[in-house]
Amino acid sequence: MTFLAPWMLAGGLAAGVPIALHLLHRGHPKARHWAAMEFLRKSLKDTSRRVKFRNLLLLIARVMACLLAALALARPTAAWLPSWSATEAVIVVDTSASMAARERGATRMELARREARTFLESLPAGSRARIIATSDGIDNPADASKPPARAAADLESIPATDRPGDIATGISEAVDHLKGSSLPAKALLVVSDMQPSGWERGAGRIRQELDRLPSGTSVRVRRVGEPGGSNLQLVDASPAAGFVVSGPRQLWLVRVRNGGTERATDVVVRIGYALEDGSLEEVEAVPLGNLGPGEERVAETGLPAPETPWKRVVARVAASSDRLERDDAFFRATRIRPRLNTIVVGSTSPRDPAVNLGIYWKQAVDAINPIPGAANVASTLLTPEAANRAELDKADMIILSGLPTDGGGSAWEALVNRLEPWVRAGGTVIAVPRSSGQSKPSTWLAPLLSSGPETGAVDLASLAGNSLAPFASPPLDALGRLAIIKPSLAEALPGGRVLARLTGGAGAISISPLGDGAVAVMGLGSSPEEGELVLHPLFVPLAQTIVAESLCRPEWTRRPPWIAKAEGEVADHGFTGPQGAVLAAKEAGTGLVAPESEPRIAGFWKLSKKQGEPEISQDFVLNTDPQEGTGWTPLAAARAEDITGKAGILDESASPMRAGGPEALGWVLTALLLVLVSESLLAWWTGRPA
């Protein structure tokens, strides 16, 4: 047993108070002369023994009450501590890729199952439990609350996935579930290996979600696996543009971190396409030199992108100092697009019909062209009326620039109607509202936005909400909060800086600090007739991120219905998870693939663990300081311990349990009750008026 507030045990000294009072009281009775001693003698003869016994019991009860109160206030934690009433329990199981890591003969997933089973067995009768498996989303959203025994049986069918972790989403679902429960006691168990990539990046959200927990909920967090990394790790391998277009050479970024405690020497990163026999083709090798403990470095390398829909990219890292038998590897199934034809749709200026208001977005797309001069990457600026079906058929992505959110007029609405079947066929839309700071919900865009999880348009305004809601997906969340508002409003915010100005001096894109960690306020919609748009250099990576996110929206990579059907049939191919299943099906030519109309599997990544802490990390932040240049730098986020500490939960591997708050109060009340009951019973027993 451990104590969360051990200093409160000093309160146990209060147990001496009843003893002292008892002795003091006993030692100094009032003296009184008396004549009728015979009656006293007879009365005492019958009652003195009972009185002594009663006093002894009272003394014991009072001492026990003091000790119990001190014990309760010290918040004892132990797995065997009892619960008193039926409990609605939710177990959030981290099923991210790192949970497949094996340590001391068992995978972290197996350890997590063991912890969850122990927890379920400790629930009192009448309890119900729900298992929430969460990776980058909830794997089993349809699962309902059920008796603990059945929930324990379900645990066996929950595998580790090949996806990154997003524990906050699982906790959010758990909070919603607990809020809807009518059972008197509520408990949340989170079992995770607490990878910083999942816990640090989502620190704010985790805190927010835990704050939403119903009052009195018992929260336990169990870490499975060894904390911290101890060797060279491949963190990420991704195309520099966020997407891959077929061509002679595609720039890839491979991020490597030395998570160990020793210096890694002669580090070499290799990247290539995996063949079915496990060998690599088109291998590029990049030497990175030596990496000190904790050091992280990005290798830039290029790969030719053949005209094939899917390739499995494998990145590996090796070092002469590495004692491991095989290289660490990073797999990513990548869709190689044959082309990226973008149409930017903007309204014409009311003052000058020759000026299209989407001009700056066209410039942004041109600036982020991953293959300058390539014929298969092009951008076109059109008006809503000109974006007819023939033009749409040639496009892979459409940016609706300066989209009015209040209806937009017949030209825009007609375009949206034309876009709906185009989106369903696989097109990507970025909708950039004209004046989102005051925009209404884009209800008229609903046909696009509700086209289904595997299709859809990115409505920045809806992502930002009407105020300043955060982006949900990395790495945009590293920016803190991104809102689309008028540049004039952005400039009005304290500390705001204009990133892009029109030649006339008006701001086009601004960044402002917002709240505690907010970074970016993006103002779009200024009229170009005020001058020619001059792009700030930061706009390029910003627009690049938006475009990449649009092409690789996380929800499009999640389990479409047809994947679930194919999953079981290709499980023996050696890939895990829905994306792996799709890839395997594609490579094996089994035909169990998505229809061509739903090809939006952007890929998957899998991090193989060899020693220490495998990690999928995208904790980047946009460097907004012009003096230091533009680029991505590691996020200096709070450590996992900070998160858990601030959230008031434990981060220990020794079966922690939080028994604070209402539970401690329960102990105190129990102790007081014990005293009262003892007093009453004994007073009744001895005939003393209560």
Add this chain to the structure above:
Amino acid sequence: MLDPELLARVRALGIKARTIVDGPRVGELASPRKGSSVEFAQHREYVPGDDIRHIDWRAYARTERYTVKEYQQETNFIAYLLVDASASMGFGAQGATKFDRALLLAGVAATVLALQADAPTVVPLTLGTTMEAPAPSSRRDRLERMLENLSAARPSPLQDEETRRPVVATALNDLASRSARRGMVLVISDLLEPLPELMEGFRRLKVRGHDIVVAHVLHGDELELPGDDLVRFDDLESAERLVAQPAVIRDRYRREVKAWLAEFAHGCSGLRVDQFLDRADLAPGDAFPAFLARRRQASRRRG
């Protein structure tokens, strides 16, 4: 020492013996010797040798039989006022102890008896001493001396455990063995003594023909046992100490006291001993007169 109001009420009621008592001279009460005194007693048939002056000729005219009138000789009586002066009588607040109440009752009773021309004698009963009764007298100066002697006999704690004896029971037995003339015995005491010995004393006095009245003086605290806190009770008559919490034993204590009073009353009733309870913590003036009134009514019903 005397309460004028109480004295007046008691005097108005009078203290009279309920049984035939002997007296040293002619007084208010009946003597067992019948003769030609002033108060008619009964008719009886004439027998030879009777003084013919005593024949009731009116009765002869009605019945044509010779009957003789007998008269009862009225006499005064000796009243023994046995006042308990043991240490236990010192219980109570300053000026309102049981002994103070006993002094008052004894003074009133003695004064009224003297005014009735009876012969009271006041005997203080103290622990460890032999009872010495002064000569009964209704003379004022001797009465005052007796009461002064009584006042001087303040209750004091007993130092020697060996000499502890039941003073009232001992005094009753002494009196029963000494007194030749039948009289009234007024016992004023808390009677915190073994009841069997007390009752034996009463019985022996009754056999001798004494009329016994008991003024049972107790304090309210002795009846109720007030208080809640732990108390060390120091015996007034010995070195005994008992520690107890009144709140815990109160009910049991009251049951004991109640049973004792009931047993005492039952014993007195069987021996035709009149008794009343006078609480020393209450104002004087009611208990004694009320008792005398009840006793007077009972005598009338009986007579």
